[in-house]
Amino acid sequence: MINAVGLRKVYRLKDREVLALDGVDLHVRQGEIYGVVGQSGAGKSTLLRCVNLLERPTAGTVAVDGEDLTSLSGARLRAARRGIGMVHQHFALLSSRTVAANVAFPLEIAGVGRAERRRRVGELLELVGLQEKARAYPAQLSGGQKQRVGIARALASSPKVLLSDEATSALDPATTESILELLRDLNRELGLTILLITHEMDVIKRICDSAAIMEQGVFRESGKVLDLLATPGSLLARSLFPLPPADAPGVVTITYPRQFDEPLMSELTRRFDVDVNVLGGAVETVSGQSVGRLNVGIQGANRAAALAYLKDKGLLVEESTR
Amino acid sequence: MSWIHELAERWPDMWPVLWLGTLDTLYMVLWATLFTVLFGLPLGVLLVMTDRGGLTPAPAVKAVLGAIVNIGRSLPFIVLMVAVLSLTRFLTGTTLGPTAAIVPLSIGAIPFFARLVETALREVDRGVIEASHAMGARRLTIVAKVLLPEALPGLIAGLVMTIVALISYSAMAGAIGGGGLGDIAIRYGYQRFDDYYLWATVVFLVIVVQLIQSLGDVLVRRMSHR
Numbered sequence: 001m002i003n004a005v006g007l008r009k010v011y012r013l014k015d016r017e018v019l020a021l022d023g024v025d026l027h028v029r030q031g032e033i034y035g036v037v038g039q040s041g042a043g044k045s046t047l048l049r050c051v052n053l054l055e056r057p058t059a060g061t062v063a064v065d066g067e068d069l070t071s072l073s074g075a076r077l078r079a080a081r082r083g084i085g086m087v088h089q090h091f092a093l094l095s096s097r098t099v100a101a102n103v104a105f106p107l108e109i110a111g112v113g114r115a116e117r118r119r120r121v122g123e124l125l126e127l128v129g130l131q132e133k134a135r136a137y138p139a140q141l142s143g144g145q146k147q148r149v150g151i152a153r154a155l156a157s158s159p160k161v162l163l164s165d166e167a168t169s170a171l172d173p174a175t176t177e178s179i180l181e182l183l184r185d186l187n188r189e190l191g192l193t194i195l196l197i198t199h200e201m202d203v204i205k206r207i208c209d210s211a212a213i214m215e216q217g218v219f220r221e222s223g224k225v226l227d228l229l230a231t232p233g234s235l236l237a238r239s240l241f242p243l244p245p246a247d248a249p250g251v252v253t254i255t256y257p258r259q260f261d262e263p264l265m266s267e268l269t270r271r272f273d274v275d276v277n278v279l280g281g282a283v284e285t286v287s288g289q290s291v292g293r294l295n296v297g298i299q300g301a302n303r304a305a306a307l308a309y310l311k312d313k314g315l316l317v318e319e320s321t322r
Numbered sequence: 323m324s325w326i327h328e329l330a331e332r333w334p335d336m337w338p339v340l341w342l343g344t345l346d347t348l349y350m351v352l353w354a355t356l357f358t359v360l361f362g363l364p365l366g367v368l369l370v371m372t373d374r375g376g377l378t379p380a381p382a383v384k385a386v387l388g389a390i391v392n393i394g395r396s397l398p399f400i401v402l403m404v405a406v407l408s409l410t411r412f413l414t415g416t417t418l419g420p421t422a423a424i425v426p427l428s429i430g431a432i433p434f435f436a437r438l439v440e441t442a443l444r445e446v447d448r449g450v451i452e453a454s455h456a457m458g459a460r461r462l463t464i465v466a467k468v469l470l471p472e473a474l475p476g477l478i479a480g481l482v483m484t485i486v487a488l489i490s491y492s493a494m495a496g497a498i499g500g501g502g503l504g505d506i507a508i509r510y511g512y513q514r515f516d517d518y519y520l521w522a523t524v525v526f527l528v529i530v531v532q533l534i535q536s537l538g539d540v541l542v543r544r545m546s547h548r
Contacts, residue, residue, distance in 0.1 A: 052456055081458035092453035095548050096471040106457040108467070137547035157457075 001161060001193040002028035002051060007060035009046050009217075020046040021057065022217035026195075028161075028210070033187050033194045035204045037239075038214035044197035047214070048163055051195060052084045053077060065160050082110050085154030089166035091146040093138040099149050100125065100134040106156040124152040128182065144175035151182060155190075162186070164196035168203060176200075180207050201239050205286050211236060225287050230257035230316055241282040241293035250299045251279060252307065255316035259290040264313065272309065274300030329518060339506060340522055344530065346420045347502035350495060351488045354427035358484060362432040363477075365391070366439025367465060377451075377461045394433030399491045402430050403498060423500030427491055435484040442476030443469055475546040482538030486531050493527075503527050 009021040020043045028034040036044050049055040051062055053069050061070045069080055093102050100121050107117045125131045128148040138146055147167060154162055164183070168176040184207045186192050196203065204211045204225065212222035213235050221228060221235050228236040237255055265276050276298055283292035298306055310317050365387065371377045372384040397405065403426040407417050410425040446469055454464045470477070493504020503523045511520025 054452060054455055078458035078460065081456060084456070086453065086456040088449055088453055090447075090449050092447065092449040094450055094468060094472060095447075096474060096545075105454075105467070109454075109457050109459045109463060139548050153457075163456075 001030045001065060002026060002034075002195055003063045004047075004051065005061050007047065007050055007062070008058045009043075009050060009055060010058045019217055021050065021060075024060075024214075024217070024219055026051075026212070026219075026222075028193060028195050031187070031191050031193055032209040033183070033196065033207050035208035035211045036195070036197045036214050037199065037201060037204050037211060038197075039199060042214040043217040044199075044214050045165065048165055048195065048197050051163060052081050052086065082106065082157045083159050083161070085157070085159035085162040087147065087150045087154050087162065087164045087167045089169050091138070091143075091150045091170075093146060093149055093153075095138055098135050098137055099130060099141070102138065102149055103152045103156055106153060110157055120156060121152075124155055127155070127186075128152045142175070143171050144178060147171065147175075147179050148182065151179075151186070155186070155192075160193060162192055162194045164194060166198055167196065169199065176202075177206075183207060204236075205240055205284055209287055213239070226257055226289060226291070229255060229286065229291055232316060232318055237293060240284065240286065243280045243282065243293060243295050248279070248297055250303065251295055251297045253318045254294045254296055254310060255318075256283075256290075256292040256294075257314070257316060260313070260315075262313075264310065264315075265296075268298070268306050268309070272300065272302040272306040274298050274303055274306045325518075332518060336518065336522060339510070339519075340503070340526055343501065343503040343506040343523065344526055346500075347489065347492050347504070347527075347530065350420045350423050350427055350492050350500065350502055351485060353424045354431060354488050354492075355481070355485055357424070357428035358431040358435045358488070359481065361428070362435035362484075363439055365432065365436040366443065367469070369436060369440040370443040370469070371461075371465070377464060391433040391436055394429065395437065397430075399426070399430045400494050400497065402426055403495065407498075418499040420495075420501045423492065423495035423498070423502075427488055427495060430491055431484050431488050434487060435480060438480030438483060439473075439477060442473040442480055445476055446472045475542045475548075478538060478542050478545060482535060482542075485534050485538075489527065489531060489534075503530075 004024065004026040007021045007024040007026070011018040011020055024047060026047070036047060038044050046055055050057045051064065053062065053072075057070065061068055063069065064080070064084060067080055069077065072080055094105065097105065103121045103124050104117045107120060112120070121134070122131070125134055128151055130145060130148050130152070133141065133145060138149065141149065150167070167183070168179050171179060180203065183194060187194055196208070198204070208225055210222070210224050211228065213220045225236065228234050229240070231237075243253065265278070268274055268276055276296060279295040279297055281292060281294035283290060285291070300306070307317050369384065369387055369391070372380040372387065374381060406426050406429055410422050411417050413425050414422045416422050450468060450472065451464060454468050459467070492500065492502050493507065496502060496505025496508050503526055507520055507523040510516045511523065
């Protein structure tokens with residue numbers, strides 16, 4: 001749905017150049033939620049703005065829904081942008097307009113008639129659960145409500161793709177939860193493809209099908225979240241499940257890329273006569289699957305066989321490097 | 323308290339003079355306000371649009387406009403009034419009277435108002451402008467439907483400041499026969515040492531300014547939804 005190839009963005013300042021994107025390839029499939037995570041300054045925001053050409057990449061191409069945006073300008077680029085919704089960290093609502101008029105704004109831009117606008121705004125406000133706030137002004141709303149208006153507005157022109165620029169970063173945890181749920185629902189019910197950027201690992205964990213870790217203008221890692229978790233040495237796995245450092249001898253890190261109902265640890269002890277000592281661990285629901293990581297000390301004569309058994313079961317076993 | 327008796331005695335003579343002066347002031351100021359908005363508003367919008375990082379960056383245009391505005395702002399009004407006399411004659415056919423005064427008043431207030439417009443428009447959240455671009459809005463649409471409506475409270479506050487400044491300028495217009503309350507204060511109050519006229523015009527001016535400011539404040543409050 002979104003295909004960006006070889007994206008580079010260089011900002012020229014007075015005395016130096018800043019490389020914001022250094023060759024990024026981004027492929028977002030139809031109907032998935034793709035999260036780009038990274039610290040501020042990593043280039044996430046520039047990447048997102050390159051997708052709808054708010055920033056023109058210095059090199060590389062961006063295609064959305066098969067249309068090469070980088071070759072467009074003027075009226076055709078504006079028309080293409082109407083097919084891409086965007087939600088903003090600080091909501092970016094017009095303070096002079098009511099909630100309903102804010103949601104109607106993209107429809108006005110697209111030249112939709114008054115009656116049709118009114119009908120559509122009603123639908124959208126119902127979709128985000130804010131019908132009763134139609135006549136309120138943004139200043140009278142809570143942060144979560146403002147972001148719901150932002151989402152309704154982004155959906156007004158029935159886009160196939162939604163870009164989310166840190167949509168939950170200005171919200172408290174409970175509100176974040178409800179906004180993420182809303183995005184997940186929209187993704188499922190409307191088949192909406194969502195590209196989001198965030199600095200919160202939690203967002204990746206909760207709603208993303210695919211993810212990329214961004215650092216200094218490049219993707220360090222990208223792919224389906226569950227695949228990444230099953231990859232040895234995965235940065236994403238380490239970031240999603242931060243474990244305390246374990247430098248005791250014989251410690252391994254075990255990743256469960258899917259749910260296991262078997263009592264594996266006690267089986268190890270019985271079968272291989274090894275001592276199993278769980279030093280740290282975390283289990284989380286990721287992409288709807290229960291996934292976990294454990295730091296386990298395993299000692300005994302049959303240690304190698306025990307580890308081979310775990311690998312055989314489909315677990316990812318990594319010898320502790322530290 | 324003998325001055326009250328004297329004022330009461332003289333009031334029938336003073337009233338028509340003061341009333342006509344008030345009307346002259348309002349006449350000059352309201353027409354000048356109209357022209358100021360007509361030219362100053364687009365000028366202020368252009369100053370913001372041509373700025374680096376504006377909707378249509380054009381540093382050269384911005385530099386020229388900025389220089390024109392600064393020249394207009396740096397001339398003392400009384401000097402500007404004399405400097406534009408030939409233009410005034412060309413436009414109104416005379417250099418005397420309230421109608422002639424509208425020309426220098428407008429020219430003096432346009433750059434003043436343009437700067438206030440610029441400041442008000444700069445206050446508009448950049449995120450909202452970016453969001454409008456992301457929605458596929460044209461630049462003119464952004465000016466008409468985002469920049470101006472979002473800045474409306476600030477624009478009205480700036481307009482009120484401009485009107486009050488125009489009232490103050492209009493007193494100087496008296497010096498070239500512009501008429502109005504300021505003129506009365508100078509001719510009757512200062513040149514004839516008539517304190518009754520002097521203080522009466524002061525009271526009238528205060529009332530006019532006060533009314534306009536209050537009206538403006540009410541409007542700003544009603545428009546502001548922040």
